[in-house]
Amino acid sequence: MKALTANRLSDGEVVFWKDGTWVERLSEAQVFSDEAGAGEAEASARTQRTVVIDPYLIDLVDSAGFWAPVSYRERIRALGPTNHELHGKQAEGGGAVEALRQAHGAARSSGRVNLIRRK
């Protein structure tokens, strides 16, 4: 399973694709089960150049009934910095946040290299 993520141009906020728009919570993101659908969404997202920067697909795993990124890096993006628990999306708390905190995975985000290049 995959989700599509990016940083929002206006404020750098981590956002996720949902049916042509962007949401801030991974729990509300559109989840793709097929490569074709994910690729189509990514291509569409890349045209939104005044909305987001560098959209890319990430791999997901199931965690306590929620989808969580496989890579540790993407889990931190989806939660916020671990040294400030009141900063970032994790401040809201709740089951989805806890599921992300408990998630495990062992692979890099497929979009990571591209993100580094863009930095």
Place this chain on the structure above:
Amino acid sequence: MYRYDAIDRAVLADRTAEFRDQVRRRLAGELTEDQFKPLRLMNGLYLQLHAYMLRVAVPYGSLNPVQMRALADIARRFDRGYGHFTTRTNIQFNWVKLDDAPDILDALAAVDLHAIQTSGNCIRNVTADPYAGAAADELEDPRVWCEAIRQWSSLHPEFSFLPRKFKIAVTASPHDRTAAKVHDIGLLLRRGRDGETGFEVIVGGGMGRTPYVGPTIRAYLPSDRLFSYLEAILRVYNRHGRRDNIYKARIKILVAALGAEAFAREVEAEWEKIGPEGDLPRAEIDRIGAAFTNPDFVADPASGDFEARRAAEPAFARFVRNNLKAHIRPGYGIVDISLKGIGETPGDISADQMDLVADLAERFGQGDIRSTHEQNLVLPHVRLEHVHEVWKALDAAGLATPNINLISDIIACPGLDYCALANARAICVAQDIARRFETPERAEAIGEFKIKISGCINACGHHHVGHIGILGVDKKGEEFYQLTLGGSGAEDAAVGKMLGPALPIDRVTDAVEAIVDAYLRERREGERFLDTLRRTGDAPFKEAVYAEAH
């Protein structure tokens, strides 16, 4: 400290207006991200994991109270109430919005600060001894030269697009507090045989994926020839430095490839061509020097009840032992403010704490504040009779941790919690180690101990020169940490050697403790950790770590 003139202020105003228009054009879609990215980076604006980050230049780590309060105001209005001091003595704001960035630059310009040359392949902020103008062992104030270098290098047309970024350090003390030997250029002020001052010139030090302690290419350069010599070095680098491979583009690679002697010959030949015309006139150096007016020192001021309180209050005595350093003038001291509270993020400071430091600098510190490359702050000129009051105020604000140069005074880069380049977190590792060695008596018994942590091989956390260096690596998506031993960023500069296989995150603090325990078993009278390690080699430490890891 140097004061901007009308031309400086006009340049900043123009630059901010230019960036405001660039931001507008980007948001309107008139610029693509590929076009905009180099423009925002030239103004210190990075995109990190969670938001934009603005890196503000703190010239040679020198701030006045007005500037510190302006940084506090920016932290409150545009960030989340805090800032982060870096190993380049700059300050970063981690939660900046793109459309706020021009307003922040305006707020900075109003107090003679900016974010220019905090990114890009140019000459970055110069590192100075944070005790400059105050250190008892100083030859002369190096900030005058730092300011001259700042003016010379700012928007320098020839050196704005170097093969790679370029960092210079200047120190005038035999005890190096700038990590000069791991800079692209390290300038060590020396007294010549003629009684004049000059520089030992070190070139080609650096960290990153290929660490080097820089070689000396000139043992003594008369100070009035500094700028032609700097120009010669930069020109040779600009001509021969590699632009085909980002990992081989720093000057250290060129110096290593040519050899220090051959590189020095190239520089000397270029220097000959440039001649004295490339130097700053003495009158200009004197003009800059005049801006660094001596604070209003009192001759032999009374120390009040300083000694009595030190004798009566153990906590104050501990602060004095670790955070108060000898001043060049009797009756004064240098107060180190630790930004390494136990369990806190190294280098982070809240807006309220910034205001407090500004107030204390104004009331007791001659209006002078320094940031250090070890991510702490300094009040360089405090009368001994005021140190107790300063300590009480710092303590009430959580800024009096008595751990300068001790094991919990850890450098840590932002790591994977913020940085788009990082492989692993650094902050939480530092926090965990600091908590393990929280007891001040234990930390003091261990003595000088420098742990430095980087979240990737770019080495922003200076792990190569840590007594214990800790490097975060990515092993199949999980955080692992590689330990090195024996590094030093001081006058005895050395690159640490790898101890053994990388450890999972939950074994790092145990490994550090095993190393410390082995040191305490092995050390002889008066030895620092580095002394013991250099005498014994790493075998006792390797055995301690990997015996306990299994």
